[in-house]
Amino acid sequence: MFDVEKIRKDFPILSRKVNGKPLVYFDNAATSQTPQQVIDVIVDYYHNYNANIHRGVHTLSQEATDLYEQSRQKIQKHFNAKFSHEIIFTSGTTHGINLVANGFSSILKKGDDIIVSALEHHSNIVPWQMLCERTGANLKVIPMNDEGELVMSAYDRLLSKNTKLVFVNHISNALGTINPIEYIIEKAHDSGAAILIDGAQACPHIKPDLQGLDVDFYVASAHKMCGPTGVGMLYGKEAWLKKLPPYQGGGEMIAEVTFEKTTYADLPHKFEAGTPNIAGGIVFGAAIDYMNSIGFDTIAKYENELLQYASQKLLAIEGLKIYGTAKNKTSVISFNLEGIHPYDVGSILDKLGIAVRTGHHCAQPIMDYYKIPGTIRASFAFYNTKAEIDTLVEGVKKAKMMLS
Known part of the structure; x- marks a missing residue:
C-alpha cells in the first residue's frame, strides 16, 4: 500500500514552517524536494x-x-x-x-x-x-x-x-x-x-x-x-x-x-x-x-488522484479558470482568478506557507496564446496530500476575498 505519511517522513523540509505556517510545497515542477536517503x-x-x-x-x-x-x-x-x-x-x-x-x-x-x-x-x-x-x-x-x-x-x-x-x-x-x-x-x-x-x-x-x-x-x-x-x-x-x-x-x-x-x-x-x-x-x-x-506506476497513480481531486476543488471556486485541460496530462494545474494578477495571489499564498509558482513559467509563447500575463501553477509530487490541497483551496479563496 502507498503510505504518503510514511514517505513524507523521508523529506526533512516538509516539517518546517514558512511564515509561521506548515509548509505546503506545490512548486515541484520547478524543483522537487530531496529525501534524507539522498x-x-x-x-x-x-x-x-x-x-x-x-x-x-x-x-x-x-x-x-x-x-x-x-x-x-x-x-x-x-x-x-x-x-x-x-x-x-x-x-x-x-x-x-x-x-x-x-x-x-x-x-x-x-x-x-x-x-x-x-x-x-x-x-x-x-x-x-x-x-x-x-x-x-x-x-x-x-x-x-x-x-x-x-x-x-x-x-x-x-x-x-x-x-x-x-x-x-x-x-x-x-x-x-x-x-x-x-x-x-x-x-x-x-x-x-x-x-x-x-x-x-x-x-x-x-x-x-x-x-x-x-x-x-x-x-x-x-x-x-x-x-x-x-x-x-x-x-x-x-x-x-x-x-x-x-x-x-x-x-x-x-x-x-x-x-x-x-x-x-x-x-x-x-x-x-x-x-x-x-x-x-x-x-x-x-x-x-x-x-x-517507491515505483513509478505507484507514483503516477497517486499523483493522478491528487490532480483529479485538486481540479475538482479548484474549479468549484467562482471565477477560477484552469489553463491546460488536455485529456492526457500529469499533476500540474495552471490557473487564474478572474480580474486578479497571478503574482498577487501567489504572494498571499506564500504568507500562508503555500509555495506555488507564478508567472509565465519560462513558456511565454503559451501565455501569449491565451492572452494572459501568466498563471498560478500548483504542481504536485508523490509526497503531497489531499489535506495540503484543501489548504491551497482555502488559501485561494482567501486571496480572492482580499483582492476582489
Whole structure:
C-alpha cells in the first residue's frame, strides 16, 4: 500500500514552517524536494570519497570514479539506454539541449528546417533560434489548441524532406500536457529527421524507455527527480554522439594533445570536459534508486488522484479558470482568478506557507496564446496530500476575498 505519511517522513523540509505556517510545497515542477536517503549520499561522498575522478591512481580517486561510473550505469538501466556511454552527464536539461544545438551547427545548412512545438520551455526554444541564426535554417512551430494540446495534423504538414531536426517536450512544464511523443518520433524518423525530447518534466512522473521510444536524444535534470541541482543527463544514440563534435575543450575530453593537433576521447568523455559535478553525478543515481523503491506506476497513480481531486476543488471556486485541460496530462494545474494578477495571489499564498509558482513559467509563447500575463501553477509530487490541497483551496479563496 502507498503510505504518503510514511514517505513524507523521508523529506526533512516538509516539517518546517514558512511564515509561521506548515509548509505546503506545490512548486515541484520547478524543483522537487530531496529525501534524507539522498541527502545522506551527498554527505557520505564528502566525508569519505572526495577526490577528482578518472585521473588518479590513489585510492580515493579510484573509489570516487567507481561510484560516478556506477551512477552512470544506474541511469542507463533506468532509462533503458543501450550503452552506458550513451549517457552524458550535464549540468542539467538546458546544458544538454545546448550541447546538441552546438553540435548541429556543423551539420545544418541554409534552407534546412527544424521544428519545435508551441508548448516548449524557453530552454527548448532559444538554443534552436540561435542555431538558426548561425546556420540559416528555418524554425517552424507545431501549434497548440485551447486545451493545451499539440495539433498533430499541423505537425504532419510541417514535416518535409527539408526537416532535419524535431524538438518537443515530453510533458509541458506550464500546463502538464503529456505529448504524444511516440507518434512525433515515428513521423520525424519517417521524414529522415533526428529528434530530441525534453524529458525534464516527464522523468519525475514516468519511466521513459529510450530504446522503446527509438528517440535520438533525450534530456533530463536530477533536481526534478528528488536529486541535487546542477546535474542532469543527455542521452544520445551512439551513432549521433560520434557524429557530433565536442561541445567544450579541456581536460578529460581528449585522447592526445600536441600543439599541432588534438584528438578526442571516446564516449562519453568526449562531451565531459573539465572536472564534473562528481557528487551530483553520484547522487543522481541515488535519487533514481529512491524513486524506483517507491515505483513509478505507484507514483503516477497517486499523483493522478491528487490532480483529479485538486481540479475538482479548484474549479468549484467562482471565477477560477484552469489553463491546460488536455485529456492526457500529469499533476500540474495552471490557473487564474478572474480580474486578479497571478503574482498577487501567489504572494498571499506564500504568507500562508503555500509555495506555488507564478508567472509565465519560462513558456511565454503559451501565455501569449491565451492572452494572459501568466498563471498560478500548483504542481504536485508523490509526497503531497489531499489535506495540503484543501489548504491551497482555502488559501485561494482567501486571496480572492482580499483582492476582489
